[in-house]
Amino acid sequence: MISTIIYHFLLPIWVTFYNPTPAAKYEVARVPEALKENAHAVVREHETTFTVKSVSAATKKIRYVVTILDENAAEHAILMVPYDKQSxxxxxxxxxxxxxxxxxxxxxxxxxxxxxxxxxGSLFDDSRVKGAKLNALQYPYTVEYEYEISYNGLLFYPTWLPQDETNLAVESAKFQVIIPAGMTFRHKGINLPDKPQVSVQDKNQVHTWQVAGLAAQETIPFQPSFLEQVPALFTAPDDFEYEGYKGNMNSWTSFGNWINQLNTGKDKLPEATVAHLKALVADAPDDLTKVQKIYEYLQSKTRYVSIQLGIGGYQPFEASFVDNKGYGDCKALSNYTHAMLKAVGINSFYTLIRAGRNERDIQVDFPSNQFNHAVLCVPMAKDTIWLECTSQSESWGYSGSFTGKRHALLITPEGGKLIKTPVYNAPQNLQNRQATVNLDASGNGLANIETTYTALQQDEISHIITADSDTQKKWLYGNVKIPSFEIRKYDFSRQKGKLPAVTEKLNITINKYGSISGKRLFLTPNLLNQLSYVPPKVENRRLDVITGMPYIDTDVISYQLPSSTFEPELIPEPQVINSRFGEYSASVKIEKDVLTYTRTLRINNGRFPASAYNELIEFYKKIQKADKMQVVLATK
Structure with missing residues (x-):
């Protein structure tokens, strides 16, 4: 009896000891502690296999396992897989x-x-998405997704970004390209070994890249592009085929020749339209004026509609179609404008570009389809004109932050040719402000303010001009940095051109802007442009410092003081701050009953060593302090 009890008691222990239950593969406790630091999610495994069948067919298989540590990474529980007619x-x-x-x-x-x-905004588009969501009520949890896509038409090979965002760690990731022997493709790695591991499998070459143990990156101020900091791999075909159009992508010239195939014969216009265009520019004194007139005609006649149907995602509609229907996408409208300029004797080039507000530049040393937009380049005798053909309100000849300061691919008769779009420097990106403020003895004010913004400084406000009055007022109340004010009247006007300008006029009342204490009035003369941001300290910074848009701000604020009521008691000394990051000056002077405040700030853009970051902090701190300087006036 006793032996039976002992047997039944010891048996489970013996079974556990000799047949231990294996630890769960995706147990969160098995994630190395170093990878949890600064991470909201950890990629446990990420395997991508791109199998090329021919110049026009391939499959991509992805298996993705991610542990979601907290709600900040909840989006990783969602999977979106796009596909279309060719996939x-x-x-x-x-x-x-x-x-x-x-x-x-x-x-x-x-x-x-x-x-x-x-x-x-899409009239013709066959793009679809398969989506799924797997989430738990309690963090942390792990999600595993696996899917496969087959492609019929190969204009793209995958870009591999195993660590594609901040606060994401990677335990293990692998990327493979399997390609038939005799076929070639190209690749460019960033923060990866120069050469992949290569093996042979069933008459195919297998190219493998792997990474492991990637700690989570944190966002820090003024950092370089995220692409500089993490592993990335670009791949592209040499020979390819898309909907029967064969091409080669091993040079920008050859890729441009493929685009030429798509565009050939698309620039024909009806004779009646050609006659109308010639009459439209008949009195134009020069080619520049002709370009302007044609562009304004384009804006008045057409509207933008996205066309993303098969080869239509890369091939423009005929110019005659746009002329008849009055709409098109960026490709069709750029081609249409090219055709109209051709009709009046002006040469232009259909141009591909990677567009987006402050979008990173393309990899210029890696010919491939890195573009998402088309514009028109018009070379002139003394200058080059860039035309954004999708906008009904944009200034002619202006690239702005949407297409400026990057490389574009001109599609010339000889093939593709890289060219740089305009760069806008500090003397062009201006904010000039003139204001008069009538103060009463209680510190209340009635202000007339006129501010002119040019080039990149007008990009945001230019979109407000076409909005309704309620939207405009809401924007003004959100952007005029005065603690308590009321708009009595306002007005916007715009000057178009290669360096567009927007002028904003405000008539406002200001409540208690001057602070009364006993017999003294305390006044901060910097009415509208006080620097509020100072970069935080970053311990052991190792990344270069990248400053943003260069600009110059000038403010001249004149305060009409209550007549014979106050006299100056404390006038601050002029402030001058010089740094490699920019220059600042501010001064106050009083003549009779008028106090005039003048401030100028220039910010330079550039790339500076990590060791310069503390200097940048001090530069901002000094400006912030100077912007808060006060004038003290005493009653007479």
Whole structure:
């Protein structure tokens, strides 16, 4: 009896000892502590296999396992897989695990959504998205997704970014390109070994890149592009085919020749339209005026509609179609403008560009389709004109932050040619302000303010001009940095051109701007342009300092003091601050009952060593202090 009891007592222990339960593969406790530091999520495994079948066919298989540590990384529980006429999602799987690595849910077919990816601006678009979401009520948890896409038409090979955002750590990631023997492709790695591991598998070459143990990156002020800090791999075909159009991408010239194939014969206009255009510019004194007239005609006649249907995502509609219908996408409208200029004897080039507000430049040494937009380049005798053909309100010849300061690909008869778009420097990016403020004895004011913004400084406000009055007022109340004021009247006007300008006029009342204490009036003369931001300290900074938009701000504020009421008691000394990052000056003078405040700030852009960061902090601190200087007036 006793031996039986001992047997039943010891048996579970013996079984556990000799047949231990394996630890769950995705148990959160198994994530190295070093990878949890500064991380909201940790990629446990990320495997991408791109298998090339031919110049026009391939498959991409992805398996992605991520542990989501907190709510800041909740978006990692969502998977979105785009596809279109040239691609197909073969399968999509998903599994949810709890913090102990125990499987809690399998993705069902009914959990997968399949919706159009077309926005309201798209008239022709076959893009769709398969989506899924696996999330738990309690953090941390782990999500595993696996899917495969097949492609029929290969204009792109994948870009691999195993660590594509801040506060994301990577435990293990692998990327493979499997390509038939005899076929070639190109690759460029950043923060990766120069050469991949290469092996042979069933008459295919297998190229493999791997990374492991990538600590989470944090966002710090004035840092370089995130792409400089993390591993990245660009891949591209040499020979390719898309919807029957064959091409080669091993040089910008050859890629441009492929675009020429798509555009050939698309610039024909009806004879009646050609006659109308010639009459339109008949009295133009020069080619520059002709370009301006044609561009303004384009804006008055057409509207932008996205066209992303198969080859239509890369090939423009015929100019005659746009002329008849009055709409088109960036490709069609740029081609249409090219055709109109050609009709009046002016040469221009259809141009591809990577557009976006302050978008990073392309990899100029890696010919491939890195573009998402088309514009028009018009070379003139003394200058080059850039035309954004999708906007009904943009200034002619102005690139701004949307397409400026980057490389673009001119599509010339000889093929593609890289060229740099305009760069806007501090003397062009101006904010000039003149204001008069009538103060009463209680410190209240009535102000007339006129501010002119040029070039990059007018980019944001230029969109407000076409908004309704309620939107304009809301914008003004949110952007005029005065503690308590009321708008009595306002006005916007715009001057178009290569360096556009917006003028804002305000008539406002200001409540208690001057502070009364006993017999003294305390006044901060910098009415509208006080620097509020000072970069925080960064311990052991190792990244270069990249300053942003260069600009010059000038403020001249005149205060009409109550007649015979106050006299100056304390007038601050003029302030001058010089740094490699910019220059600052501010001064106050009083003549009779008029106090005039003058301030100028110039910010330089550039790249500076990490050791300069503390100097940048001090530069901002000094400006912030100078901007708060006060004038003390005493009653007579």
């Amino acid at each position: 197909k999602v073969n399968y999509l799987k998903g599994t949810l695990y709890d913090q102990n690595g125990k499987e809690t849910k399998q993705l069902k077919k009914s959990d997968i959504i399949d919706v159009s990816a077309v926005d309201n």
